[in-house]
Amino acid sequence: MDSLSPLRDLIQSHPLIDHHAHNLLNRESATDNDNYPIETITSSADGRALENARTTLPSLRAITQLSELYGRPCKNWNDIQSAHNQSVREDYDDLIRNSLSGTHALLLDDYLRDDEDIESSTWHDSFTVSPTKRIVQIEALAESTILQVSNARKNGESVWNNFRQLFQDALGETLDDANIVGFKSEISCRTGLDVDPYSSDDTTLGGSLIRILDSGTTRSGFEVNDKQICDWIVQQTLKAISFKKKAGVAKPLLFHTGLGDDRINLLRANPACLQPLIAQYASADIVLLHSGYPYTREAGYLASAYPNVYLDLGKVFSMVSREAQMKVLRESLETAPTNRLLWSTGGQFHPETFWLANRQIRQALETVLVDYVQQGDFTATQAMKIAADVLYRVNRSLCKNAQLILLLSRYANAQPLGIANAVAEVLSYAIQAASARASEELCNNQASHTTAFAIQAGKAPVCGFENDTEHEMRKY
DSSP, X not given: OOTTHHHHHHHHHSOEEEEEEOOBBOTTGGGOTTTSOGGGGSOOOOTHHHHHGGXXXXXXXXXXXXXXXXXXXXOSHHHHHHHXXXXXXXXXXXXXXXXXXXXEEEEEEOTTTTOTTBOOTGGGGGGSSSOOEEEEEHHHHHHHHHHHHTTTTTTTOOHHHHHHHHHHHHHXXXXXXXXXXXXXXXXXXXXXXXXXXXXXXXXHHHHHHHHHHHTOBTTTBOOOOXXXXXXXXXXXXXXXXXXXXXTTOOOOEEEOOSOOOTXXXXXXXXXXXXXXXHHHTTTSOEEEGGGGTTOHHHHHHHHHHOTTEEEEOOSSBTTBOHHHHHHHHHHHHHHSOGGGEEOOOOXXXXXXXXXXXXXXXXXXXXXXXXXXXHTTSSOHHHHHHHHHIIIIIHHHHHTTTHXXXXXXXXXXXXXXXXXXXXXXXXXXXXXXXXXXXXXXXHHHHHHTTSSOOOOXXXXXXXXXXXXXXXXXXXXX
């Protein structure tokens, strides 16, 4: 047997925690190619640019790979569209189940949760081992808050004071919600990542809010696109995260960096722009999404220099060429600690986005790690640990202790019956956590022999998830 077979098998079979994705379309909307073009599974472009995307290397590669998913040969994107529509109409659940195969849990950025075309976060639970958790987009949270205070001007109230209090209250409620495991900022798509680490004065911020209110209506909504307010929203979120972390609740802030559509100012989408902010909020966990592409080295450097920074390897898988994907992995590994690298698909709308991304990360990870082992950079055992960390463990550790702390806080002022319930829940949690630690220790012991590796999730909470099934032991 090939001495690297255990490594190859682990990479191709290890469960995944997808730490950043978006909700899937409902069955009726999944075949609406006018509003949700199938080509978006390999490109962030739209309009005429999306038409041109059909000729890119990622799109051409996807035609070949998706033929396998559909079980029928496809020669072009018209064939892909036809196969997709047929799969949706015949058995949409089966397409989703196949596309999410191997996915242990989903963390969904459900900023479109009120859109009638998409499914709710909880709807996705039937396709994964652990329940789906939510990520809250802070700019969307601010926009909904502005809508609440939009009538305050008519009443002669202080709009800024109202907004500030309501937004801070909303942050606090979100931090206390066990179903929410993190926040996300799209500031790179609005005013750029060159976020001032210090707040403007209230007069300036009040003027910024008035400009936003003047540019929208209660019917059309309000778009947060003024730099002073955008920077303040990020600052307040990081302050709240840092404060809550002192109580043991760790919820990261994810930043969209690099890769995106024409809303992005590419120069201000460089994660290096975030360095002053990262240094100012050193106790807040920060995740740089989308590999920072094309600024992967800069993102990797930040993850190496600041212990609160994590580098996400998602989005580029299915969006850039095979060579570029391997380059992203190699550049990430140049300086970034492997316990600061984590996986996400960045998938949205169509199930195929998840399937392609998960398939391609496994292919690239196998190629790169096997090459490093063969070149003597590290051992097969070390490579197995890296793969398990990236695909699963780092995601879990990001949210450690949050569930228990939130569980205890729910019963802080409980009556006797409530205290009894709290004791029962805490004991249950402790048993589950012990099971998880035992399972992982077993995994580590077997991996150290390189001829065997086991994964057993048990019924333990993973990154705040309660598992209801067990993975069978897998030996390679």
